[in-house]
Amino acid sequence: MLDYPLLSALAQVHRRGSFDLAAASLGLTPSAVSQRVKSLEERLGTTLIRRGQPCTATEAGMRLIRHHDEVALLERTLAADLHQPAAPATLRIAVTADTLATWVIPALAQVPDVLFDLVIDDQNHSQDWLRRGEVAAAITSHPGPLQGCDTFALGALRYRATASPAYVARWFADGVTALGLAKAPALTYDDKDRLQSDWIHARIGRRVAYPTHRMAATHAFVDACLHGLGWGMNPEPLVAAHLASGALVELVPDTPLDTPLYWQVARLTAPALAGVTAALRQGVVNHSAAGSRS
Numbered sequence: 001m002l003d004y005p006l007l008s009a010l011a012q013v014h015r016r017g018s019f020d021l022a023a024a025s026l027g028l029t030p031s032a033v034s035q036r037v038k039s040l041e042e043r044l045g046t047t048l049i050r051r052g053q054p055c056t057a058t059e060a061g062m063r064l065i066r067h068h069d070e071v072a073l074l075e076r077t078l079a080a081d082l083h084q085p086a087a088p089a090t091l092r093i094a095v096t097a098d099t100l101a102t103w104v105i106p107a108l109a110q111v112p113d114v115l116f117d118l119v120i121d122d123q124n125h126s127q128d129w130l131r132r133g134e135v136a137a138a139i140t141s142h143p144g145p146l147q148g149c150d151t152f153a154l155g156a157l158r159y160r161a162t163a164s165p166a167y168v169a170r171w172f173a174d175g176v177t178a179l180g181l182a183k184a185p186a187l188t189y190d191d192k193d194r195l196q197s198d199w200i201h202a203r204i205g206r207r208v209a210y211p212t213h214r215m216a217a218t219h220a221f222v223d224a225c226l227h228g229l230g231w232g233m234n235p236e237p238l239v240a241a242h243l244a245s246g247a248l249v250e251l252v253p254d255t256p257l258d259t260p261l262y263w264q265v266a267r268l269t270a271p272a273l274a275g276v277t278a279a280l281r282q283g284v285v286n287h288s289a290a291g292s293r294s
Contacts, residue, residue, distance in 0.1 A: 017054030066133035107283025187232030
């Protein structure tokens, strides 16, 4: 039988990236955490943690962490079925920054007795966390199928290419052209962000190299556009009021970019996540009814 306190120490070292941070999260000393991981490695006869900055789990370590997470979720479901008290479960899921800034938080707030450990990544890459077993579920742009997972459509998050009126007057006085886009400063979330490039390709018919600011913060995108720092693809729910007031305008009117989103959940633990799945799907409906496409 596996010793679950040892598995918990292993999981925390991998997720916190160090023995010191893992110890703080578990209320133990770093030496105690180190001893737990070492004991597990000796028992199984293999290295489970690559010591470094950060510390990361080996393939064998990841398999044990995934088992630890699955058992914790299944035990929570069992306790509920038997009407037994249970400590709040920690659920690690991958979400996108833009869904987090629009409708995910109100949805998660409807799920009681769960502690959320959110991994934030681009919708084109969040599925990778689920494939590696790092999370129990993910909001992704990939419809699947992903082996061992169930997929639920969440609709689409609509983006608008927006900037301040003064910015548009300065950089696109003659309309949005490939030449203008190659000179006008844009906004990019990070190296995974393809939204601006995809919108340009849809409008111009080809890729265009463009200068860009980099800022990994959804609300900073909106603020940067309002202050004329650059143009960027903003979620419609966050800029609808600014577009209505004229504080922001679209680079090309009525040219949205819709990004389909899906909720993918590991099939083994899907019953334990049923409440979260229902809350997220209802959250999309509620947000759409409030006047946004998401």
